[in-house]
Amino acid sequence: MTERVKVVTLGCEKNLVDSEIMSGLIHERGYQLVDQADDATVIIVNTCGFIDAAKEESVNTILDMAERKETGRLKALIVSGCLTQRYKKQLMDEMPEIDGIVGTGDFHHINKIVDEALRGKKPAMVGHPAFDYDLKLPRIMSTPRYTAYVKIAEGCDNACTFCSIPIMRGKFRSRSIESIVAEAEGLVAQGVKEISLIAQDSTNYGTDIYDGFKLPELLNRVSEIEGLEWVRLHYAYPGFFTDELIETIASNPKVCNYIDMPLQHSEDTILKRMRRPGRQRDVRELVEKIRARIPDVALRTSMIVGFPGETDEDFNRLCEFIRELKFDRLGVFTYSAEEDTPAVRLPGQVPDDVKEWRANTLMEIQRESAKSNGGKYIGREINVLVERYDGRSDVYIGRSEYDAPEIDGEVFISNCSASIGQMQKVRVTHAYEFDMSGEGLS
DSSP, X not given: OOOEEEEEEOSOHHHHHHHHHHHHHHHHHTOEEOSOGGGOSEEEEEEOOSSHHHHHHHHHHHHHHHGGGGGTOOOEEEEEEHHHHHOHHHHHHHOTTOOEEEOTTSGGGHHHHHHHHHTTOOOEEXXXXXXXXXXXXOOOOXXXXXXXXXXXXXXXXXXXXXXXXXXXXXXXXXXXHHHHHHHHHHHHHTTOOEEEEEOTTGGGTTTTTSSSOOHHHHHHHHHTSTTOOEEEEOOOOGGGOOHHHHHHHHHOTTEEEEEEOOOBOSOHHHHHHHTOSSOHHHHHHHHHHHHHHOTTOEEEEEEEEXXXXXXXXXXXXXXXXXXXXXXXXXXXXXXXXXXXXXXGGOSOOOOHHHHHHHHHHHHHHHHHHHHHHHGGGTTOEEEEEEEEEETTTTEEEEEETTSOTTXXXXXXXXXXXXXXXXXXXXXXXXXXXXXXXXXXXX
């Protein structure tokens, strides 16, 4: 009987790409991929190990999947990803439910791991975290057919004191422009209209294999692909955001006027403790420069509250910073003490209840900014990528270039003439906290 395999993906989009490659390898091996875990004889849980909440979710998912062994259908439970890269011994020692593990630098050996687990060998392949996928590896997309993620680099060299990514993913390694463009061309040939370029530190792209910052060139090269509508950029590190990159986003019509730039905090004392580049003055100047050259831009950022040493005064100034800069999109995270990171040893650890209160407070401030920011779109005509139909309200729902998949808002469209996966011109009539609605134009 052909083994039936379910791949469960947790964590970020970079993990999603890894899962899609594992799915391609499994399919190439002759195994059947299934949508439901209850139908699987083999389950692979691709874990996240970035913060405590993610680790807890990963462990709970492993245990939940393991319950299917009681039915006798599930033969092998494999665990991959960041959690295995970081906690190989603990997982194998403390979770007998696991039949095999594979790390972030070895997931291209997934078929060997599955085969050995099915033979009862309890394989564990966790070596160096560095692995650079290429076009020789098959890939089965799990996203809707019109949108896809493309990794442009792996790992990170920034050594922020709170972050364990370098431990789990290794040093920063760019892919070649030719490899990225070739992959994007293949995806567009399959019907993809939107490509999101992702890396832990996208603005540093190319510095390790070329003679400088090559993200502008990469954006231009990818945007030349015929049939591609949008190129979206994620995780733009503020320390390397060049004037050339700003000009490229402003002048290239296919590059979304959307910048995902994690800042993490506003206060110089905290930024220094975090080992982040630049200071608040630099951030303000950069945001001002971006908005001056790209007035239409949607700026997304993320902030960490409760970092060791963050005082009430620091937090109050952070709140004022958010009020003043009025970011279009904001993610707020409570600081998570990650073992083996320098921040764990810093004095002034903040109680959990204070962290939660600060996070909720900051998001309430952001809600007010979102309400006022949304008004600028009313009356405008925008392109919307149609994603689904809601029969109950008889409207189509999609996203604008100002909204990334899964994490941002949506546009509700009446009188839509486009098909799902196609672009629809929409006149915006209403704006809400995070979403918009409007009428489709012929």
